[in-house]
Amino acid sequence: MISIEGKLIGKPLNNNDAFNILKSLDGRKHQVRTGICLINKKGKKIVFSVETEVEFGRNGDKLIWNYINTGEAMNRAGAYAIQGKGAALIKAVYGSYTNVVGIPLNELIEKIKEILYK
Structure with a gap:
């Protein structure tokens, strides 16, 4: 989920909506948060989330x-898409790229180790 100043931002409905979203992010920082729940065979559960701050350049x-x-925004x-052409819009990433x-791999791997081996 993406948010800026507490406002949640989803997927654009059309190109004009995509423009409005990207314009609202332009030159500003926003947060990307992912929530994950892991459950092993014994029922042990780990729930966590990871937040990354992304700063857009002035585009x-x-x-x-x-x-x-390009069609990539939809x-x-x-x-x-930070992993595609959208990388050109980004000035900096603070935290997990x-x-x-889509998923915080390093943090997920650590939690998988924890749930399997501890």
């Missing part, structure tokens, strides 16, 4: 529309 309308016209929370892509 401007033309670059935003060029990105939207079907993605926040209207961007893989969390922004």
Whole structure:
């Protein structure tokens, strides 16, 4: 889930919605949070979440529309794919890059080890 100043941002409905979302992120920081629940065969449960802060550069309308016209913005929370062409919109990532892509791998691996071996 993506949020900026407490407002949740989902997937864009259309290109204009994608533009409005990306424009709201332009030159600003926002948060990406992923929640995960693991349960082993014995019923032991670990629930955790990881938050990553992403800072957009100042991209401007033309670059935003060029990105939207690639088709990559649709079907993605926040209207961007950091692992694709959307990387051009990003100034910095503070925390887990893989969390922004979809799942925080390092944190997940550590929790899997914990639930299996401790």
